[in-house]
Amino acid sequence: MRRLTIAAALIVVAAALTGCGGEDDQAVRPVVRIFGPYRGEEAAFFTAGLEEWADTAGIDVRYAGSANFVADLEYQVVEILSPPDIALVPQPGLVQKMFDDGHIVPVSDDTAEILGQNYDDAALDLGRVDGTLVGFPYRANLKSLVWYRPDVLTDLSFTPPNTMAELESQVQLIQERGPTPWCLGIEAQLQTGWPATDWVEDLIVRQAGPEVYNAWVAGAIPFSDTRIADAFSTFKALVLEPGRVTGGVSKVLSTGTQMGDDPLFSDPPGCVFYKQASFAYGWMPPGLELGPDGDIDFFVLPGTEAGTPAPVVAGADLAVSFSDKPEVAAVLEHLATPEAGRAWAQGGSYVSPRNDVNPASYYSPVDQAFAEVLLETETLVFDGSDAMPPRIGTTLFWTQITAWISGQISYEQLAQTLDEARDG
């Protein structure tokens, strides 16, 4: 009986020891909270680039993503003063504001040194506010792509257009013969309207040139300027006129952004062209083969002149931190390495903004095609609405363009509201 008692006592002690050990392990593993716009498969790709490293580094990385990313991040940072440790922000304008307001912690010199090894200085400029490095691009994307099904274009006896004029005449012919030329959906909860701002930005840089575009983004050229108004008119005439977009304007307003491409794949096809960023490949049906003989292909929205590469509007998700804890810096430094994007680059639609990746081995064929566009273009500008101050670019511009598309306001009203807000 005594032996039994001793054995039982030993078991209790052993259990207590292992129990304590487990808790200790938990306690010493620092937690780094990351907030971003990625959800679903994108979130899985993002965390896949971190998991293995974080395990070895002994850091517990916790990611949360939201479809209402901008509002939710501002709520955490500004309203409840409980920011995440790291955020991935597609809006440099928002980054600048949060840095100016003293929320974002600038990149440390050590991290900056590592960044210098992985990035071109020009790419890091995206993360600079008045000369201070406050963040760096984790993922890039191309906004200027027009997606189409090669079989559908072949049936129409068309090839991808070389100029805007050629595109316009193709759209005209498609409208006469059927099906509908364009697909578009701009509903995105609190961020409704952004696909339309991308459309207009691509037209501004094509029609008015990069200098005017950058001046407009910076606020030096107002919305009321005829060169800006012209781009809105072109957008309306090319895409929004009756018969040119699937379901008409009401459908454009009510269709979720990630559902916008659905008619492209219906049988018979509900539309021919779908202008959307490189990341749209990620929300298309899985397993599509990309290429002129594949299931899906893209061309860059053409420029006004044939023979020169079309301008490209690009976006980037900036990694910024709200904490100077060493484990946070460690995660940031890892995010700067090509390793952090490898899983995504091989599985989905990921364009690395880093300079030391070898496209052939790093990317899936899809992302290699994107990387080539980035290499070929001579005119690269940043997404204007994302670069503007957040109260303009990521709120008012979105709501105003939505109201303008629905017909609630005229272009003059839109320009007046936005210009007054920018001046004020």
Add this chain to the structure above:
Amino acid sequence: MSAAGDTALDHELTAIGRLAHQFRESLGREPDGDAEAAVQELFPTGAARVEFVVRFSALIMLSASIAAFGLLADSAAVVIGAMLVAPLMTPILATAAATVRAHNRELLIALLVIALGTVLAILVGFLTSAIVSDAVRGTTDLPGEVKARTFPGLLDLGIAVTAGAAAGYILPRRSATSALPGVGIAVALVPPLVAVGITFELGAGAESWRALLLYLTNLAAIVFSASIMLILSGFRPQKETARRVLASRVLVTLAAVAAVAVPLTLHTRSTVEDTQLRRIVTDEITAWDPTVRVVELTVDAVDGEATVDLRVAGPNVPSEVWILAERIRDEFGGPVELDMQFQQDLRYQVSAR
């Protein structure tokens, strides 16, 4: 300590030995004439067989019709009524009896009758649903009684095994036959079949397959456990050569039970995971914001990843939804995709005088 243990073991061995002795004795006993006659009634011959098949077909169609209307009307009482009319128990018990008696011809006939009943009941379910299709529009508003037949689990296997044992026990004991309807209700053979027809007609393939799985579970388990009970009651093949076949026959029915147990186990496990996830979600919602009420909740746990579709209502617009997702993730232990719709309670107070 060791001495005490040895004594206990000796004692147990004696008890087991005694049981084994009793068991061997009971196996040696031949069934009496009355029991033989009761079992023999399961196998009509000559003109009686034709009459039996006609009566069987009529009853199965009537029972299936009652069940179909009961299921579509979402009436448990009517569905139970249909179970009492259902004649499927007879050929199923005949299958069990023919198995233990090693009567090949009778076994084949019994299986054919079961197949006939199966087809007829599914057909009646299909036709009834097609005729009164307005009652149900799609898979989303399947009546509860139909839905209940599309979620088979290991518990259903347990019910079928014990009910089959009861049937096998009652069959040779005429004094106990009043309990037989209870067996029919417990395992409910016709309603799942009718549910197969109804769901198939509505284009719900997955539900249809699961209802069929429930039926096959009942079928295999009843034949198996009824056979065992008949063997325990002394029924054996009459010819010496056939005795050797008995073991393999019983093994075949056991294999059939195992075959349905595999998908059932998988289904039960995913149901348990979903139930756990559902509990986690409801608990975490309360902890996250006690003012929020769940209006509708759909969960799916696949490969350790949770998908949660949620409709909630409450007085205050929630602002930190990602925290809810994080809480669920921490409790669930895997990635969570949360899609939440919120309806605000709005109050309007007006007067007109």
